[in-house]
Structure formats: C-alpha cells, structure tokens
Amino acid sequence: MIRIKFQQSLDELKERLLVMAGLVEQAIQRSTEAYSSRDAGLCELVRLSEPAINRMEREIDQLALDLLAMEQPMAVDLRFILAVIRINADLERVGDQAVNIAGRVVDLGTQPHVDLPVDIPRLALLAAAMVRKALQAFIEGDAEMAQAVLLLDDQVDDLNRDAFRSLGNLIKESPDLAPQALNALIISRNLERVGDHATNIAEDVIFWVRGADVRHHSMEAD
Amino acid sequence: MGVDIRVENLNAWYGAVHTLHDVNLRIPANHATALIGPSGCGKSTFVRCLNRMHETNPAARAEGKVMMGDVDIFKDATPVEIRRRVGMVFQRPNPFPTMSIYDNVASGLKLNGFRNKRVLDEVVERSLRQAALWDEVKDDLKKKSGASISGGQQQRLCIARALAVDPEVLLMDEPASALDPVSTAKIEDLIFKLKSQYTIVIVTHNMQQAARVAENTGFFLMGKLVEFAATTKIFTNPSDKRTEDYITGRFG
Numbered sequence: 025m026i027r028i029k030f031q032q033s034l035d036e037l038k039e040r041l042l043v044m045a046g047l048v049e050q051a052i053q054r055s056t057e058a059y060s061s062r063d064a065g066l067c068e069l070v071r072l073s074e075p076a077i078n079r080m081e082r083e084i085d086q087l088a089l090d091l092l093a094m095e096q097p098m099a100v101d102l103r104f105i106l107a108v109i110r111i112n113a114d115l116e117r118v119g120d121q122a123v124n125i126a127g128r129v130v131d132l133g134t135q136p137h138v139d140l141p142v143d144i145p146r147l148a149l150l151a152a153a154m155v156r157k158a159l160q161a162f163i164e165g166d167a168e169m170a171q172a173v174l175l176l177d178d179q180v181d182d183l184n185r186d187a188f189r190s191l192g193n194l195i196k197e198s199p200d201l202a203p204q205a206l207n208a209l210i211i212s213r214n215l216e217r218v219g220d221h222a223t224n225i226a227e228d229v230i231f232w233v234r235g236a237d238v239r240h241h242s243m244e245a246d
Numbered sequence: 247m248g249v250d251i252r253v254e255n256l257n258a259w260y261g262a263v264h265t266l267h268d269v270n271l272r273i274p275a276n277h278a279t280a281l282i283g284p285s286g287c288g289k290s291t292f293v294r295c296l297n298r299m300h301e302t303n304p305a306a307r308a309e310g311k312v313m314m315g316d317v318d319i320f321k322d323a324t325p326v327e328i329r330r331r332v333g334m335v336f337q338r339p340n341p342f343p344t345m346s347i348y349d350n351v352a353s354g355l356k357l358n359g360f361r362n363k364r365v366l367d368e369v370v371e372r373s374l375r376q377a378a379l380w381d382e383v384k385d386d387l388k389k390k391s392g393a394s395i396s397g398g399q400q401q402r403l404c405i406a407r408a409l410a411v412d413p414e415v416l417l418m419d420e421p422a423s424a425l426d427p428v429s430t431a432k433i434e435d436l437i438f439k440l441k442s443q444y445t446i447v448i449v450t451h452n453m454q455q456a457a458r459v460a461e462n463t464g465f466f467l468m469g470k471l472v473e474f475a476a477t478t479k480i481f482t483n484p485s486d487k488r489t490e491d492y493i494t495g496r497f498g
Binding site: 101 | 453454484493494495496
C-alpha cells in the first residue's frame with residue numbers, strides 16, 4: 025500500500041506552493057528594487073501580481089482542504105498539509121507587504137528626493153534572504169536550516185528599530201521632511217513584517233519535519 | 247467499574263509459531279484503548295490472551311503476567327471466572343440465533359444459575375439500555391429471535407449480552423468492521439458512553455475509528471508492540487518510524 029494518488033497530490037500541493045512562493049519573492053524583490061530606483065513601473069508590476077497571488081492562495085487552500093477530507097492524512101502527512109496551509113497564508117501576507125511597499129515607493133516618487141538616514145536596501149536584503157532560506161528549508165525538509173532562519177529575525181528587528189529611531193529624530197529636527205520619513209518608516213515596518221512571516225514559515229517547517237511546535241518560544245520563556 | 251490491566255512480558259504461541267513477543271503495557275481503567283496494526287500482527291491474539299480465550303486452542307499457549315486489577319489472570323482465577331469479568335464482542339455479530347432477544351441477553355446469567363425472573367428482567371432491561379438497543383426492541387423482547395434484527399442491532403445485542411454479566415473489561419475485536427456507517431457511529435457512541443463504567447480495549451483496522459474513540463493507542467507489528475501512547479500522539483507525531491509508515495499508508 026503506497027497510496028500513489030495521495031503522494032502525487034502531496035507533490036502537487038508542494039509544487040503549487042513553490043510557484044506561489046516564486047511570485048511572492050519576485051514581488052518583494054521588485055518592490056525593494058523600486059525603492060532604490062524610484063521605478064513606478066516596477067511598483068505597477070507588484071500591484072498587478074497581487075490578484076494572481078490571492079488566486080493561488082485560494083487554490084492551495086482548496087487542494088489542502090480536499091486532501092484533508094478525502095485522504096484523512098496522518099502523522100507526517102497531516103503535519104505537512106497543516107504546514108502548507110499556514111505557509112500559504114504567510115506567503116499571501118508577504119505579497120500584501122510587497123504591495124504596501126510599492127505603494128509607499130510610488131508616494132515617495134511624488135515627493136522631493138532626500139537622502140534618508142535609513143538603510144532600506146540592507147533591511148530588504150535581509151528580509152528577502154529570510155524568506156528564501158525558509159522556503160529552501162521547506163523544499164529540502166531541513167529543520168536545521170529552518171532553525172537558522174529564526175536567528176536572523178533579531179537582526180531585522182534591530183534594523184527596523186534603528187530606522188524608527190533615526191527617522192523619528194529626522195521628523196523632529198526637520199518636520200518638512202516628515203512625508204518622506206513616514207513613507208520610509210512604513211516601508212521599514214513592512215520589511216520587518218516580512219521577516220516575521222519568514223520566521224513563521226521556518227517554524228512551520230520545523231513543525232512538519234520534527235513534529236515540534238516552536239512558535240512563541242520566547243514568550244513562554246518570559 | 248473498570249480495572250487497570252497490566253501486561254508484563256506476555257508471549258504467545260500457536261504451535262511452534264511465536265505470535266506475541268514480550269508485550270508490556272498498562273491499559274488504564276475506564277478508558278478506551280485501541281490496538282492497531284496490519285493483519286497477522288498479533289493484536290487479536292493479544293486481546294484473546296486477556297480473557298484467556300487464546301488457550302482454548304489446544305495448540306496455543308501463553309506465558310507472562312496479566313494483572314487485571316489485583317488479579318493475576320493466569321494464576322488467581324479460572325478461565326470461566328476471567329471471562330465473566332471480561333466481556334468480548336467480535337467482528338461478526340454472533341447472537342444465539344434460536345434464542346429470543348431476551349434470552350440472548352440473559353444467557354450468561356442463566357448459565358451462572360440465576361433464575362429470579364425479576365432480577366433477570368432488570369438486568370436485561372439495564373443491559374439493553376446500556377447498549378442503546380432497548381427502545382428499538384422492548385416490544386419484541388421475547389417474540390423476536392436474536393438473528394431476526396439488523397446487523398447493527400445484532401452487534402449491540404452482543405454488547406448487551408456481554409454487559410449483562412457485569413464485567414469490568416470489554417474487549418472488542420473489530421466490532422464495527424461489518425457494519426454500515428450509521429451502525430458504526432452508534433457503536434462508537436456506545437464506546438464513548440460505556441468507558442466511564444468499563445475498561446474498553448478495541449482492535450480495529452480503521453485508524454480513523456481508533457482516533458475517534460480511544461484515548462490511547464498501541465501499534466502492533468509482527469507480534470511486537472512497537473509503540474503505545476496517547477492517541478493524539480500516535481496519529482500526529484508517532485515516535486517510531488514503523489508506526490509512522492503504517493499509519494501514513496507507506497506499508498501494510
């Protein structure tokens with residue numbers, strides 16, 4: 025008893041999630057590139073990708089629901105499908121974050137260009153690397169690689185805090201630059217959320233592979 | 247009330263074939279415990295040891311210790327005494343076909359010499375109520391034979407018959423595998439209700455059924471108890487790779 029049809033369906037679920045992940049990664053990459061180049065065209069591409077990401081989210085959820093109902097998966101298979109459902113929701117949220125960033129970049133494009141005291145490209149690089157690494161851990165079913173993603177989140181949080189501090193100071197010192205500073209603040213905050221979603225994805229990979237729930241571990245330690 | 251069952255180093259043989267190997271486990275009182283595993287894995291042999299039915303086959307023997315409460319079933323009691331304390335329900339309903347519904351339920355007590363009609367009436371009603379069959383058969387108790395009712399009703403009749411002698415343990419060997427989904431649901435509801443009064447051990451090939459009815463589940467493979475744990479653990483995150491491979495359908 026190998027359950028060939030079920031195994032094929034699990035493979036299909038994984039493939040579809042990875043296709044969606046590709047779209048989401050592209051959206052994040054485009055939105056952060058657009059920040060550096062103030063390219064409104066790239067922002068438009070990000071906005072246009074959202075319906076496709078949303079559609080894929082619904083399709084993946086439906087496939088996962090069908091498998092739960094029709095195949096009654098157990099143990100590692102059950103954990104895999106549960107992980108896919110959660111990762112699916114996190115990826116969709118990352119897509120939303122990319123759209124938010126693109127929206128702020130478009131707004132920045134309408135404002136006089138100033139050098140802001142914040143390293144958005146570095147933050148973007150780190151957040152995108154977290155997403156990529158979490159997805160790589162999912163592809164390879166590698167809980168150790170997923171564990172490494174969790175450690176990166178502190179760096180993203182620190183950069184976001186730095187951004188809030190320096191941009192807050194800028195607003196106080198030069199209120200006329202507040203519109204640009206607020207846009208950069210929102211972008212920073214969205215990238216920090218991307219890091220959080222990557223953390224969730226990594227935790228879901230650990231849950232799938234090891235059967236261990238490592239969510240909210242820092243809260244439990246408090 | 248149900249009793250704890252402690253099994254220590256239980257081994258069983260059919261002739262020269264060693265069918266159970268050093269089984270150790272504790273089945274808690276007033277809980278439902280499911281035993282799963284592929285055909286021939288030893289789970290039915292195991293439950294047949296618990297009421298000393300295994301040894302009714304002349305070629306079969308069992309060694310080890312089974313404590314039912316404070317009673318060592320191999321040392322402190324006769325097979326007849328043990329079978330009064332341990333009721334059993336089988337895959338195929340097996341009511342006595344020529345007996346009425348009433349006599350089917352009363353048969354165990356009558357065999358033990360009970361003749362008081364008022365007591366027998368009370369026990370028959372109580373047992374049929376416990377088996378959720380009373381309302382369906384109360385008007386035909388002595389008119390209809392045990393074989394004339396539906397398969398699902400026959401299985402509940404067999405449960406009533408097992409309960410009539412007031413056992414502490416109820417063994418069920420695939421009790422719903424020959425029944426339709428509605429009758430199966432009734433048996434599962436019964437297990438849920440009865441476990442407050444009895445220790446229930448259920449052998450099943452239906453893993454969803456084990457997941458639905460049992461607090462603890464044991465996985466047997468090739469005569470060995472591979473894993474015994476809370477049912478939620480077995481079906482979401484088993485410790486042994488062989489358990490995982492079986493319940494996910496990768497072999498079996």
